[in-house]
Amino acid sequence: MIRYKPIETASDAEKVLSQYCGFENAAVTEVSFSRNAGQNGSAELTLSLSVSDEDGNDGSVSLLFTDVTGASLPDLAAAETLFSLWFTVDLDNNEIICMEDPEQDPEDGLMITSKQLFVGKDEIPRRDRKNPLFRTDNGTVDFILCDENTVDRIETIYNFTLPASLKEYYLTYGFPRERNEGRRPGFPHWYDFSPETVKENRKRMSAPYRFLKKEALDWYWNPVWGKKPVSEEEAVRVFDEKASEGPKLFPFFGHRYLPLVEGMEDPPVLSSVGSDTIVYGKDFQSYLNAEFAGAEIDGGTDLTLLPFWGSIIG
Numbered sequence: 001m002i003r004y005k006p007i008e009t010a011s012d013a014e015k016v017l018s019q020y021c022g023f024e025n026a027a028v029t030e031v032s033f034s035r036n037a038g039q040n041g042s043a044e045l046t047l048s049l050s051v052s053d054e055d056g057n058d059g060s061v062s063l064l065f066t067d068v069t070g071a072s073l074p075d076l077a078a079a080e081t082l083f084s085l086w087f088t089v090d091l092d093n094n095e096i097i098c099m100e101d102p103e104q105d106p107e108d109g110l111m112i113t114s115k116q117l118f119v120g121k122d123e124i125p126r127r128d129r130k131n132p133l134f135r136t137d138n139g140t141v142d143f144i145l146c147d148e149n150t151v152d153r154i155e156t157i158y159n160f161t162l163p164a165s166l167k168e169y170y171l172t173y174g175f176p177r178e179r180n181e182g183r184r185p186g187f188p189h190w191y192d193f194s195p196e197t198v199k200e201n202r203k204r205m206s207a208p209y210r211f212l213k214k215e216a217l218d219w220y221w222n223p224v225w226g227k228k229p230v231s232e233e234e235a236v237r238v239f240d241e242k243a244s245e246g247p248k249l250f251p252f253f254g255h256r257y258l259p260l261v262e263g264m265e266d267p268p269v270l271s272s273v274g275s276d277t278i279v280y281g282k283d284f285q286s287y288l289n290a291e292f293a294g295a296e297i298d299g300g301t302d303l304t305l306l307p308f309w310g311s312i313i314g
Contacts, residue, residue: 143174144191154190157198158205160248165266165284166258176253188251204251209243211274212312220275224311246308256280256291259306268301270309277312279303 151170155161162170176187188201212220216239221228225242229235249257249270257270269287271280279299281287289295303310 144177146170146174146191150191153193157193158201160250160260161262162250163258163260163265163267163284166250166252169284187253201251205249207251207255208249208257208270208272208274208277209246211272212277213239213243215274222311243308247306253291256287258284259309261306264305268299268306270313272309275312277309279313 148171151162151167170190175189175191177189178186188204189197190201213236216222217232217235221235222242225238229238247259247261249272250260251257252269255271255273257272258267259270261267266283268279268283269281271278278297279301280297281290282298282300286295286298290297303314306313
C-alpha cells in the first residue's frame, strides 16, 4: 500500500527535496525565501534550501513558483502553505508528487495559477555523477517536475515510446531547462503542450532527416542507397524510401538525438547535422558524461542495430 503525506512544513520537504535533486547524505542547513514582481500584479516566490553533505561541501536547492498572487512578504508560513497545496510525499518510495490541480482558496492569502514548478540545483562536489547535467555553458539548468501522466501524454501526442533510460531520467530528475536560453537550440520543452511548442518539437524531431535530404539532393549520396538517380524527383523518392526505414529521433539537447529503435531500452545518442552524424555516447549515461561532465566520447556501438543511420555513421 502506498502511503501519502502532505508536505506541510519545511522539515517535511527537506529529505524529499534532497533525494529528488540528487544530494546523497546531505542535510538542509538553512531555509530562505525571496519574492520578485511578476506579470499583471503577480509574483515569483522562490524557496531556497542550503545543503551540506557529509564531507562538508555546500550547495543549494531552489524552487521557483511562478504567477503567485495574494502572497505577502515570504515567510515560513507561506512556504508551508505552498507545500501543502502542491505536494504530497510517497513515504514508501521517498518520492515527491506534484498535484495536478490543487484546491486553492484565495482567502487564505495565496493563489498559484501557473502549472510550472522549476526545481533548480547548484551542485555540491560529490562522487556520484549519475546526473552531471546541472550546469551548461549557457547558464544554470532548472528541472521541471515530471510524472507518469506527463510521460504518457508526451508519448500519445508524438506517437512514440520513450526508451527506459530516458524515461527513468525524466521521472527521477525532471525536464532540463536552461534559465538563460539563447538563440541556439537547447532542451526541447516537452512539458509544454501548447500547439506552438508541439509544432516546434515535431520540427526538431524531423530536422536530421530534412538536413540529410537537402544534402542528398545537393552533394551527398550514400552508396548503400544504390546509384544516385539523374532526376531530382527520383532521388527524392529513393531517399524517402530509404529514410522511412529509420527510427524516429528524439531530440534531447541541441542536435543530440536518441534513435527510438523498438526494443532498445538504452539506445546510443547521436550527434546529427546532415551527413555529419556520429555516435556521441554508446548509451544515455555515457552521453551525459561526455556532454556535461567533460568525459571522453565513447561511441562504441553496433551500427547494424541502427536502421538507416548506421550506414550514415559507418
